[in-house]
Amino acid sequence: MGGGRATSLGPVSDVELPEAFAQVLAAYERHLLSERDLTSHTVRAYLGDLTSLLEHAQRLGVDDLAELDLTVLRSWLAKQKTLGKARTTMARRATAARVFTAWLCRTGRIPSDPGAALLSPKMAKTLPPVLRADEARALLEPAPAPDEREESAPVALRDDAILELLYATGMRVGELCGLDLDDLDFDRRVVRVFGKGRKERTIPFGVPASEALRGWLALGRPELRAEGSGAALFLGVRGGRIDQRAVRSLVHRRMREVPGAPDIGPHGLRHSAATHLLEGGADLRSVQEVLGHASLATTQLYTHISSERLRAAYQQAHPRA
Known part of the structure; x- marks a missing residue:
């Protein structure tokens, strides 16, 4: 997959950068596509951020990458804030800058890495709503069986299988869409998934999904x-x-059929699966492996949801809450 994608994605800005900057961006694009095996969408986002950074540096009189220091990076992020960029956007751009300057330093293009000291804006650690267990059961009730001669019959079977697999595994929607037939192992009831950066993991699924x-x-x-x-x-x-x-359309449509349930998409279904695993007694490290999180800290966010549910149940049920 990596080698076939190592082609230019085309210009991401109308501003013409100095030739030296343009050549470095082209080399970095090849690195992201062929060595890190990122999707074209992710690479284009990174290149857009870095083009913005280099345009800002150029306006500050920087025409040599060796002059790209922490002051320039902070000035660029401050400019994003004045433009009203969301914290999520600014955090992504800070990450893009850090990864870029680390690569520049590692490949000998700059003498030191100014991005190592660049901090990201603090992000509120929030997660979308999650389903209660009874709402998940209602969502996964098979659609009314259509007549076998109807065109909708195969679609209904497909939709039921998609919902069962999403909830059973907590996989990302992109991972589900990328599945091939030989990724399923019915004997062991596991599915092979290729996550971010084409990292492979194996996730179990239950009898209903099977x-x-x-x-x-x-x-x-x-x-x-x-x-x-x-x-x-x-x-x-x-x-x-x-x-x-x-x-996504399928999940939202079927969610509307569950009385009182929040309007969540596939990502909310992923969060629901993780939360229900933890509430059912699964350990944090196992849930991390199922979800494909690179950091355990990301998985730990779900313990907050479970704690909040416990607190709400306590306050509702205990006579001296």
């Missing part, structure tokens, strides 16, 4: 399969690999 997947593969997928289906596990109505937009 049954839904078998139904889709036996009765649904053959009806939607087309010449261009390839090995994709989940197909769209035209036979191609299903896309993330279709999966």
